[in-house]
Amino acid sequence: MDKKNEIQKTKLLLVEGNHERDVFEAWLKDLKRNDIQIMPIAGKTRLRENLQSLVKQSAYPTVMNLVVVRDADDNPVAAFVSVQDALINAGLTAPKQPWLLTEGVIPRTGIVIVPDSDRQGALEELLLATVADDPLATPAHAFIESAVATLTQSGHRQPPPAHRRSKAEIHAFLATHNEPDRDPGKAALAGVWRFDHESLKALAELLAAM
Numbered sequence: 001m002d003k004k005n006e007i008q009k010t011k012l013l014l015v016e017g018n019h020e021r022d023v024f025e026a027w028l029k030d031l032k033r034n035d036i037q038i039m040p041i042a043g044k045t046r047l048r049e050n051l052q053s054l055v056k057q058s059a060y061p062t063v064m065n066l067v068v069v070r071d072a073d074d075n076p077v078a079a080f081v082s083v084q085d086a087l088i089n090a091g092l093t094a095p096k097q098p099w100l101l102t103e104g105v106i107p108r109t110g111i112v113i114v115p116d117s118d119r120q121g122a123l124e125e126l127l128l129a130t131v132a133d134d135p136l137a138t139p140a141h142a143f144i145e146s147a148v149a150t151l152t153q154s155g156h157r158q159p160p161p162a163h164r165r166s167k168a169e170i171h172a173f174l175a176t177h178n179e180p181d182r183d184p185g186k187a188a189l190a191g192v193w194r195f196d197h198e199s200l201k202a203l204a205e206l207l208a209a210m
Helices: 018-030 044-054 076-089 123-129 137-154 162-174 184-189 198-209
Strands: 011-015 036-040 065-071 108-114
Touching (some): 018 036, 018 198, 044 065, 076 108, 162 184
16 A cells, blocks of 8 residues: 555545545535544545555554445445455455444445446436536536447447546546646646535535534
């Protein structure tokens, strides 16, 4: 595990990468929460090895809550099972269902599959929902849908698959801003997303429970 991910707090939030770290950093700042440490793990494929390293740290016995946030991608059930397996492999108790913290064990663990446990997709879908009333949100969506249709018809190259289109759409939307090259994480730090939006309610409740 990266030295930047040395345990410093008793509540840990493991996310896939730096974009996600920035999103949650901005959100926790908005919530005035400074008791949760965000740990980017450099991709979902490295979760198992990072958890193994994490439990070997000298400060690990101080950890009270550990939550893993992962994109559903094209299979939310498989994503959940994969995180369960990684937790168990590291000697941790895995929750039996997503979005709930385990009880009666220390550390309590949780698995968050975004956008939710029943849908394909990623965190970007929830972020886009927070700006659905922006006048440029609909054109951004239409542009990606049109591009996918054109690529499908022409066969020029493969368009982004359905479960990754929110990632394409979020870049199309951010391209309409005064800093068009920001990624979703930097956009979060700049205040683009509405963290009080209904689409983030379930995530907000889990963060409150940590």
